[in-house]
Each structure stands twice: as structure tokens, then as C-alpha cells.
């Protein structure tokens with residue numbers, strides 16, 4: 001069946017959004033005009049990639065207070081950028097945002113969608129979202145939420161992303177008619193709050209025209225993608241302390257954890273548990289499971305106090321304990337830093353201390 005014409009079909013969405021829209025710090029009051037601060041839209045869209053609105057709100061506030069313009073972000077040092085992003089995950093986004101801000105500070109905002117898409121970190125979805133929300137360009141922004149909503153409304157069989165080009169062409173006239181910023185955000189809001197994976201169709205402004213609801217197939221459309229089973233590992237996470245210093249891996253320039261300091265980690269199988277040696281003291285806490293997209297880590301946090309600092313192994317550095325709180329760490333490593341300052345450490349069975357120290361030391365000549 002051909003799809004109905006989009007401006008009429010989606011008409012109830014715009015007034016519904018005007019009624020229910022959440023008051024978010026990056027949202028403009030006037031949705032008919034270009035956004036007064038396109039940089040705020042850029043920051044929010046990058047923060048919202050893979051991250052819930054409720055998590056982003058406080059980060060956004062801190063970020064805009066510290067880096068209120070593209071120029072202030074462009075001039076900031078990478079350590080302070082990573083520190084402010086700490087806990088939000090997917091740290092590449094912070095570096096992309098800084099690079100995009102540098103481009104905007106030097107050359108101004110691009111004048112069209114193709115130009116926006118060349119900014120670092122802006123794929124087709126983010127470029128379209130920024131184009132629509134910041135500049136009122138009728139650029140259809142389709143993310144996972146929007147694909148799910150449109151697939152159900154239009155009763156699309158199979159993976160809706162396979163029809164991305166057709167869906168963009170279908171949506172564009174509705175953006176022109178109802179306003180690019182308003183309709184883009186309305187579709188996002190509907191996907192986030194009503195047409196969620198488990199939809200609340202009773203609260204939906206489009207329920208009377210939704211194909212999947214009519215045919216009772218909201219649970220089947222769109223089909224749920226099968227995920228590969230995450231790889232499991234068991235790790236010791238080690239805070240090694242000596243003479244008022246801690247040993248950490250310095251940040252690497254590239255990769256998923258670029259810009260972040262890390263505690264040394266060891267596969268648990270390499271160090272069978274044994275009592276601690278007399279010269280040093282070792283504390284272990286109950287562990288936790290850290291879940292990433294493709295892997296699952298059972299983490300056992302340890303605090304090992306050695307007598308003296310020693311020449312560290314490649315990539316490791318001694319950091320004064322007083323400077324620990326200023327370092328940018330990923331979520332897992334932050335948790336161990338928090339444990340170090342918490343009271344009530346309970347000694348448990350421990351791995352072999354000398355072997356742990358040897359593993360962190362520079363190879364002997």
C-alpha cells in the first residue's frame with residue numbers, strides 16, 4: 001500500500017508536541033525561528049548520542065557554563081575537556097565536539113547540510129538534527145527512535161533502515177509544512193516517551209492512523225535486531241600506591257579510551273588468589289560487573305600499598321595522590337578511585353603481591 005502524504009498524516013504531531021514538550025535546557029522557546037545558539041544544539045546532539053536525556057541534562061549545564069562558545073571550547077586543553085565529559089562515556093564524542101567547535105570558531109557555521117556533515121563527529125543523523133533544530137533546514141533526521149515510530153505508523157515490513165532514503169523523502173514535506181525544528185523534536189519526543197520499544201499507544205496523538213496498532217503488530221514492528229553475545233572477561237583492577245603516589249596508565253592519543261587515565265588491569269587467571277606478602281598491604285573490595293556493547297567484565301578492585309616507588313613499566317606513570325581527583329577517568333576506573341576515598345575497606349583473599357608489582361614494573365635490564 002502506498003504511504004499517505006506526510007504533512008496531513010503527521011499533522012496531529014506538532015500541536016501534541018507544543019502541549020507536552022519537556023522543558024530541556026537546550027530547547028529554544030520559539031520553535032518557528034532559527035535557534036538563538038546553534039552551538040547549544042550541537043553540544044546537546046553529541047551528548048545525546050547513545051545517552052539518555054536525564055543523564056545529559058546536568059552535563060550540558062556544566063559544559064555550557066565552562067565552555068559557553070565554540071571559541072572557548074576550541075581553546076580549552078584536552079584534559080579539561082575530558083574531565084568535564086567524565087562519566088558520560090563514548091569519549092570520542094568530546095574530542096569530536098572540540099574539533100567541530102574549532103572549525104566553527106575559525107570558519108563560522110557551514111551554510112548547508114553537506115557542510116554540517118563535514119564537521120567532526122556529525123554523521124548524517126546528527127547533521128540533519130542540527131540543521132533542522134538549529135537552522136530550520138528541512139533535513140529529515142532519522143535515528144533509531146524515529147525509524148521505530150515511522151516503521152510502526154507506516155507498517156513497514158523488515159528493517160526500516162533499509163528504506164532510509166524513501167523515508168527521508170517522505171518526511172521532508174511534513175518538515176516544510178509543520179516546521180523543521182518542531183517536527184523533528186516532536187518525532188524524537190514521541191519515540192522517547194510514547195512510542196518506546198513497549199509503546200503506550202493510548203497516549204499517542206497518531207494512534208487513529210497507526211498501521212501497526214491497527215493490525216496488532218506493535219510488538220513485531222520493527223523486528224528486534226539480534227545482538228552478538230558480549231565477550232566475558234574477569235579482571236583485577238589495581239590501585240598501586242607507594243610514597244603518596246599512585247601508578248596509572250597515561251592517556252593514549254587514539255582508540256576508544258583516548259584522553260583517559262587508566263588503572264592497570266590484569267586478567268584474573270594470571271594471578272591465582274594467595275595471602276598478601278608481609279612487606280606490603282593489599283585490600284580487595286567486592287567486585288561488580290561492567291557491561292559494554294561488546295563485552296562484559298567481572299571487575300575485582302584492589303588497593304595495593306608497596307613500600308617504595310619503582311621504575312614503572314611502559315606507559316605507566318606515578319601520580320601524586322593529591323592530583324588523582326583531577327584526572328579524567330572512564331566509568332570503571334572512576335569507581336575504583338571512589339572506593340579509595342570511601343571508608344570501611346574490607347581485606348579479602350588477595351592475589352600474589354610480588355607478582356602484581358613485577359607486572360607493573362619496567363623490565364629489568
Ligand code: SF4
Pocket residue numbers: 149152153194195196199200201202204205206207208210211212213218
Ligand atoms: S499508536 Fe502506538 S505503535 Fe503507533 S505510533 Fe503511536 S505509540 Fe507507536
